[in-house]
Amino acid sequence: VSGAATSERDLIRRARSGDEDAFAELVAMHATRVYGALRRFGLHPGEADEVAQEVFLRAWRGLARFEERAQFSTWLYRIAFNEAQRRLARRAPPRAEPDPDTDDPIASLPESPHLGPEAQALDRELERAVDQALTQLPADWRAAVVLRDLEGLSTEEAAEIAGVRQAAFKSRLHRGRMQLRALLEPYLEHEEG
Amino acid sequence: VPLVIVSVAFAATVEVPIAASGSLELNDALVDASTNALNVYVPGAIWPVVEFDPLVSRNNVVAPNRSTEALAPLFLCPEDVAEPEIENVDGTLTVNWMTPPIDCSPSALSSAPSPLTWAWAWPLADSENVAPVDDKLALVEPVPLAEALALQGLFAGGHVPLAVASGGDADEPPPHGAGAGCGPEWSTGLAADTWADVKPAPSSATLHCVSWTGGVAAPEAEANRHHEARTAIRAPAERMRMTRDSLRLPHARHYGRPPVFCAVRTSFARARVTTSMSGFSQQGRFARDHRWAPDRMSAYVDMELAASARERMERHIGECAECRQLLAGLRATLDVLHRLPAPSADAVRIVAEVRVRLSERPAIE
Numbered sequence: 399v400s401g402a403a404t405s406e407r408d409l410i411r412r413a414r415s416g417d418e419d420a421f422a423e424l425v426a427m428h429a430t431r432v433y434g435a436l437r438r439f440g441l442h443p444g445e446a447d448e449v450a451q452e453v454f455l456r457a458w459r460g461l462a463r464f465e466e467r468a469q470f471s472t473w474l475y476r477i478a479f480n481e482a483q484r485r486l487a488r489r490a491p492p493r494a495e496p497d498p499d500t501d502d503p504i505a506s507l508p509e510s511p512h513l514g515p516e517a518q519a520l521d522r523e524l525e526r527a528v529d530q531a532l533t534q535l536p537a538d539w540r541a542a543v544v545l546r547d548l549e550g551l552s553t554e555e556a557a558e559i560a561g562v563r564q565a566a567f568k569s570r571l572h573r574g575r576m577q578l579r580a581l582l583e584p585y586l587e588h589e590e591g
Numbered sequence: 592v593p594l595v596i597v598s599v600a601f602a603a604t605v606e607v608p609i610a611a612s613g614s615l616e617l618n619d620a621l622v623d624a625s626t627n628a629l630n631v632y633v634p635g636a637i638w639p640v641v642e643f644d645p646l647v648s649r650n651n652v653v654a655p656n657r658s659t660e661a662l663a664p665l666f667l668c669p670e671d672v673a674e675p676e677i678e679n680v681d682g683t684l685t686v687n688w689m690t691p692p693i694d695c696s697p698s699a700l701s702s703a704p705s706p707l708t709w710a711w712a713w714p715l716a717d718s719e720n721v722a723p724v725d726d727k728l729a730l731v732e733p734v735p736l737a738e739a740l741a742l743q744g745l746f747a748g749g750h751v752p753l754a755v756a757s758g759g760d761a762d763e764p765p766p767h768g769a770g771a772g773c774g775p776e777w778s779t780g781l782a783a784d785t786w787a788d789v790k791p792a793p794s795s796a797t798l799h800c801v802s803w804t805g806g807v808a809a810p811e812a813e814a815n816r817h818h819e820a821r822t823a824i825r826a827p828a829e830r831m832r833m834t835r836d837s838l839r840l841p842h843a844r845h846y847g848r849p850p851v852f853c854a855v856r857t858s859f860a861r862a863r864v865t866t867s868m869s870g871f872s873q874q875g876r877f878a879r880d881h882r883w884a885p886d887r888m889s890a891y892v893d894m895e896l897a898a899s900a901r902e903r904m905e906r907h908i909g910e911c912a913e914c915r916q917l918l919a920g921l922r923a924t925l926d927v928l929h930r931l932p933a934p935s936a937d938a939v940r941i942v943a944e945v946r947v948r949l950s951e952r953p954a955i956e
Contacts (some may be wrong), residue, residue: 421949422942430935433938433941446934454941524927528928575925579923579924582924
């Protein structure tokens, strides 16, 4: 067990006993990742900030129920995912999203602009393109891509957080990735093979 | 005797519920001659499941366990369905396979040496026109198209056919003939002139394997070989029995028109037939792989494909520029995602806000 894990476990134990300072340390350790995940789930900066606080408050209230079989960060992701979905569901739908489990993602792709070579490097423009592409994914697909490819969780962890079985998660992940690939095609430079 | 010319590709769609991993029993089949491939997708299927490829399948058995209403079940050994993605999947499963067209014209038949070692199928509506021609051909009872197609696939794979029956106990001979199936190890010790007699057999949990050389019934002289063949497959039969018992899936449904039946016959002209079919088989395999590969690319890059599926993917990627480009694009996308910096957060402010709100809220539940 690493020192960091031991330290986190100790902070969790202290926070469970009501130590707000210990919990604040936990918040400081995970705030960036939680905020980042919320942004990538599709929340605007202001929303992500607000929901991140709500995530930690829910974590504080639910610490007694946290079973240390999973990592604390995974548990936070689960809360963050649920909160984000709740927030996104309250939004007025900006456009008709395809059914993530039935529609063909590729067929519904918008045309992407063809950019010159100067735009093909991984730079701010590409980052914006990725952000923009992520927003075009159905929420379920986007969450799968975010959890697995951006947050770096395992399929098992990510599927648990998303609340679906691994097979369903894999399907969403694959569709999300393939749609992203199509959306980002003009920005990517790759070799065959 | 007028023979039916069969030079079409049959396709069948089978819809079954699936349970865990292991083997599948497909009870009913929908025959759709409008396409030349069977792709099995089921409403509610959440991940591409299994593709039974009789041309490359190592172990498979087609057992004629059918009633008047149901087509013969198709048994797939665990090796055929061992891809990890079928684990944890329930609901329904569609299994597709493709059979190449085979020239069954009278001229082709008449030129075939005796006995025949190849098989073909034609619709039941036409099968009444089929009758034995000399000793080269023997009409057997109509069998479900699924059986004949699978048998065709096995022939196309260059294997020696081996009869497989279901019924009775392991130590008793099959009471009502045999189904057809083969696999490399199952054909050990059997000559190339073994031919399959496909007849209905009662429902049973045990599979038997029998073989004959020529004729409609097993000659006395072949008794020992018959016994050897049964002995040789004893262990696989036991395995099949176990998987059958545990994975019986009786609720398949029919769609559209009723099943088409067919007859099966065999020929010595295996080399000629397989040679003429090899090009088509290659095309069919490529087409199947081309449909199969894109949906597995994520699993492939995540190293989550089983070894056999991974090998199949790599083979296809090596021969398909389109899929190679698709895979390269997927890898490039993932590379970008992995390098994407995390959104910047004001962690200090979040901590401060949380602390303020903690003081306003009830303590830990």
